[in-house]
Every structure is written in C-alpha cells, then in structure tokens.
Amino acid sequence: MAGRRAGVAELRGPRLLNKAKLSGEDLKAALAHEARALGFDGIGVTGPEAIEQAGMHFREFLQTGAHGDMDWLAASPERRTDPRVLWPGVRSVIMLGVNYGPDEDPLHILEKRTRGAISVYAQGDDYHDLIKKRLKALARWLVAMSGDEVKVFVDTAAVMEKPLAQAAGLGWQGKHTNLVSREFGSWLFLGAIYTASDLPRDEADGDRCGSCRACQDICPTAAFPAPYKLDARRCISYLTIENKGPIPREFRKAIGNRIYGCDDCLAICPWNKFAQQGRETRLAARAALRAPALSELARLDDGAFRALFAKSPVKRIGRDRFIRNVLIAVGNSGDASLAHEAERLLDDESALVRGAAAWALSQLMPPEAFAELASRARAGETDATVRAEWMDCALPA
Structure with missing residues (x-):
C-alpha cells in the first residue's frame, strides 16, 4: 500500500516496429492481444479526466482522518485525483488486471485457531514485482509500436487504480471499496500504464452490488461506516500491516488468527463464483504460507x-x-x-x-x-x- 517512486518506470520512443503507425483502434486491439499473451486477465482504456468524482470522495476520506497513519496517502492528493498532475503528457490510461483468486475458501482457516491466516495476495511472491515485469514488457511493446512515451505504475505511486479501473470497464468499486469484476469477483491485482498515445476509450463499468451488504456484515471490526466508505483505522489489514504500534485493545479479539491482512470482505463477495475463469494465470501460493x-x-x-x-x-x-x-x-x-x-x-x-x-x-x-x-x-x-x-x-x- 505504500506510495513509492520506485513503482514508476518511464519508457520513451521512437523505435517503431512497424513502418506505418497503427490507427488508434488497431493499436488498441494489438495491445489487448499482447496483454493477454503476457498473462494479464483484463485490460481497459480510459482518459486522465475520468476520475473527478472519485477525487472528491478521496478528499473526504482524508478530511475525516480515515486513512490513519498512512501519511503517504495524504501527500500531494492532487496528484492522485488527476493523472495529468502526475504527468501532464498523459493522453490515455491503460488499466490492467491479473486474477489472483484462491483455490480454496480463505475463510476456512479462521476456524483453525492455532494456525495463522495470511491474506491471499501475500501467500506467494510479491505481486508488485510479478506484475511490474509484465507491465514493463507491455510498455516496451507499446513504445516500439507507437513511438510514444509511457509511464508504468503498480500500487506504488500516486495513482487511484480502482476508480481508473472502473472507468476503464474492468469492474466497479464495491461496497467494500475494492474492485469487483464480473469475471473474477474481488480478486484482481491492478496495474496502470500512462501513455501519450490517444487510444479509444472503453465504457465505464456500472455498480452491480445491488442490495447486497455481505462485505459490510462480515467485517469483524465494523470498518465500513457506510457502503462504499472505509475507515482504515478499524480495518484488520491496516492494523496488522500499516500500524506500527501495539494493536489497539478494542480490536484484538476480533482479529482472531489473522496475522497479515484480512480477506473476509473479499472472500464473501457473491461475484467470486465467477472467479474460476482464468485460473491458468492465477498466481501461485507457497505451501508454507497457506496455514502456518x-x-x-x-x-x-x-x-x-x-x-x-x-x-x-x-x-x-x-x-x-x-x-x-x-x-x-x-x-x-x-x-x-x-x-x-x-x-x-x-x-x-x-x-x-x-x-x-x-x-x-x-x-x-x-x-x-x-x-x-x-x-x-x-x-x-x-x-x-x-x-x-x-x-x-x-x-x-
């Protein structure tokens, strides 16, 4: 979750592989094909102006102090809420997703009280490194095909991945504030490529949560004061990862055997029934970290x-x-x-x-x-x- 400049890669053209520059439609189609070949399960394109409404919600989140000690979130909020402030040269934002859906129900380990529950995303190699390699490979391909400059981000810079992913049609932000996909449920890693190329936009995805409130009801620490709002100070993922001091006493019993993160609100999502698709690209968990x-x-x-x-x-x-x-x-x-x-x-x-x-x-x-x-x-x-x-x-x- 920490924002670091190390997550940004910059690649420049021109080094065209094709003699004639492809049209926007053809370049986008070829880009999607290349992304699938590199192991991405979802791809969509949006514009840098697409998340103005999300920016308003983000500022409200900061004003209430719900980000806790994550001071890096509050640093230069204007860079998060408008991609053009982060990079004035951006004309299109390419959002990519990788399915990390588990092969077993993450909630079952909570019954094994002498075993530690590690969040699904952390049971394998660091996803930042895994996805960054794929993003850089795709970015190099795009530079070679278009001659235009690009920048690569994966959860390590001032990028609002989830609102951008929704604007790009990869899914919608559910009531647990995470992205929900019709194809992969709540199990998508996200990465972004900012490009100076003007690519055709995808249609934004709409909210499909309906009246469901399963993610809110299952939260052990009542970290959702309202649908689509998270108080990170009550979230077990925050308490066990970002929090540097003692766990507040009021939350200790509720944490149970969760020793790194919490998957409850993700695992209970009804859309996960579709996450069986794309299993061939699912990231592998280490046996030693499944139930230590x-x-x-x-x-x-x-x-x-x-x-x-x-x-x-x-x-x-x-x-x-x-x-x-x-x-x-x-x-x-x-x-x-x-x-x-x-x-x-x-x-x-x-x-x-x-x-x-x-x-x-x-x-x-x-x-x-x-x-x-x-x-x-x-x-x-x-x-x-x-x-x-x-x-x-x-x-x-």
Whole structure:
C-alpha cells in the first residue's frame, strides 16, 4: 500500500516496429492481444479526466482522518485525483488486471485457531514485482509500436487504480471499496500504464452490488461506516500491516488468527463464483504460507523471518510487527499449550513484541497465575508502554 517512486518506470520512443503507425483502434486491439499473451486477465482504456468524482470522495476520506497513519496517502492528493498532475503528457490510461483468486475458501482457516491466516495476495511472491515485469514488457511493446512515451505504475505511486479501473470497464468499486469484476469477483491485482498515445476509450463499468451488504456484515471490526466508505483505522489489514504500534485493545479479539491482512470482505463477495475463469494465470501460493502453525511462527528470529518471507510482501513489515500479530493470534487461539511461546518472548529485545506477549498470556493463563506473573514482570520492565500493558492486562475484564 505504500506510495513509492520506485513503482514508476518511464519508457520513451521512437523505435517503431512497424513502418506505418497503427490507427488508434488497431493499436488498441494489438495491445489487448499482447496483454493477454503476457498473462494479464483484463485490460481497459480510459482518459486522465475520468476520475473527478472519485477525487472528491478521496478528499473526504482524508478530511475525516480515515486513512490513519498512512501519511503517504495524504501527500500531494492532487496528484492522485488527476493523472495529468502526475504527468501532464498523459493522453490515455491503460488499466490492467491479473486474477489472483484462491483455490480454496480463505475463510476456512479462521476456524483453525492455532494456525495463522495470511491474506491471499501475500501467500506467494510479491505481486508488485510479478506484475511490474509484465507491465514493463507491455510498455516496451507499446513504445516500439507507437513511438510514444509511457509511464508504468503498480500500487506504488500516486495513482487511484480502482476508480481508473472502473472507468476503464474492468469492474466497479464495491461496497467494500475494492474492485469487483464480473469475471473474477474481488480478486484482481491492478496495474496502470500512462501513455501519450490517444487510444479509444472503453465504457465505464456500472455498480452491480445491488442490495447486497455481505462485505459490510462480515467485517469483524465494523470498518465500513457506510457502503462504499472505509475507515482504515478499524480495518484488520491496516492494523496488522500499516500500524506500527501495539494493536489497539478494542480490536484484538476480533482479529482472531489473522496475522497479515484480512480477506473476509473479499472472500464473501457473491461475484467470486465467477472467479474460476482464468485460473491458468492465477498466481501461485507457497505451501508454507497457506496455514502456518502459530507455534512455529512465534519462534522466528529476524534471520528466520527474512528467510521465510523472502520475496514476499510480508517481509516489508519486519519481524517485530509480524511477531506482534502472531502473538495476538496466540492469545486468541484458546490453546493454553501456546502460553510457553508467549512467555519465552517476554525477554524479546522489541518492546512491541514484549507487550503483545503480555496480552497473549493474559488470555491463556488462569487469572491468579497471570496476576502473579504480571507483578514480577512489571518490576523488571524498562519500557513504559510495556509496563502499562501489564497493568491493563491485569485489570479485571
């Protein structure tokens, strides 16, 4: 989710493969064919002026503070709400989608309380790297065919991918604020190519959510104050990924065994029944990340964490934040045999980890035994936030 300039690639012409420049219609048809050959499941074209209404909603989102600590979202909002501010030379926006629909219901793991639930998109290699290679290959092809300059983006720059994707006909923003596709449900990675070529536009997709509110009703933390509105500060994906401090106490029980992200609102979407299509291009999940044991994850030191999550988006949050998440899941497991894993982490170098370990133990130990442990631990604890955690955990519920 973090906005970084590293996600932008710039390619220039002219180096035409064809002697005569193709018409806009022919170039677009050839572009769609090339995109499919490179593994994209969806492609559409819109104009840079197409998301003015979405820009208004985005500003409202920022004004209410619903973006939480994601300060990068609030930086230069005008660049997000108008592609022409990001690049004045853009004449067309090409939106592309890659299906990442899972081969099993992501909600089933929530019943396995001693296992960690990792969001579907993070169970394989980092999608930024995977899709960026395809986008750059397609962009090089487009430069060679058109001679026009292009820029490539994949979730790492000031681009409003979802509104642009809706304007380009790839789907619509559902009540969970994510893109919903008639072909792939709620499971599409998005990437964008800005081009100086003037390409024919696709028709924008319309909202097909109707009266359904399944995504709102299933949210464990009530992160949707209204349809099509998200309060990121309550979202489990935000809390376990973007949030750098302790998980707020009011959300800990609701997090359950979700240790990186949350798929509930995506997985419940009725349009997912169509996501079986295009499975040949689906991104592969690693077996080790489908349902890892909490007992094993709690033992990860920094080196082991980096090795397990090499090339994974999980690696970006770092070992300490990840173990914080694991300990919340340990506390929610209901398995007293995991208490020793939490107790072992009371001496961890990270105050964030020690505080989470204290909470996990408060959920797994008998009250009298925990109160005795808390009294001893507070006396030797040097970090004020961890001491406060011990005191709060020792208070009667």
